[in-house]
Amino acid sequence: MAPSSNPIERSFELAAAACDDLTPMVYRRLFRKHPEAQAMFRTEGSEPVKGSMLSLTIEAILDFAGERRGHFRLIESEVFSHDAYGTPRELFVGFFAVIADCLRDILGEQWSTEIDAAWHKLLRDIEAIVLPQKHLEDAKT
Secondary structure, three states, rough: OOOOOOOHHHHHHHHHOOOOOOOOHHHHHHHHHHHHHHHHHHOOOOOOHHHEEEEHHHHHHHHHHHHOOOOOHHHHHHHHHHHHHOOOOHHHHHHHHHHHHHHHHHHHHHHHHHHHHHHHHHHHHHHHOOOOOHHHHHHHH
């Protein structure tokens, strides 16, 4: 199977070849960077929830960065459900950045300027959906 021409997809493909399960790495980094997030998960029985949440997030990222067949809409709908949980929107956006940081660590020298640029654009685009007021204020200055 040929590597994807989409840099976001390629970053996940390369990471999958080097790492069996991103889940522990992603949540360790999330909790280290955002300790307040840890209290949002039950202490027992949350491992399947974490895995499922990461899997759905990756599907949404791949769709958002690719053909946009509909999974990317999960980002918009999950913003509102996470609002109901009391999750700050900045933390919601931060989860995507944590995933990118983990992929960068796993890929090492394989993290190309093309992949880096694609992730920066993706994170800005997600932030524009999740934090539209911030982007309106940035545009005014």
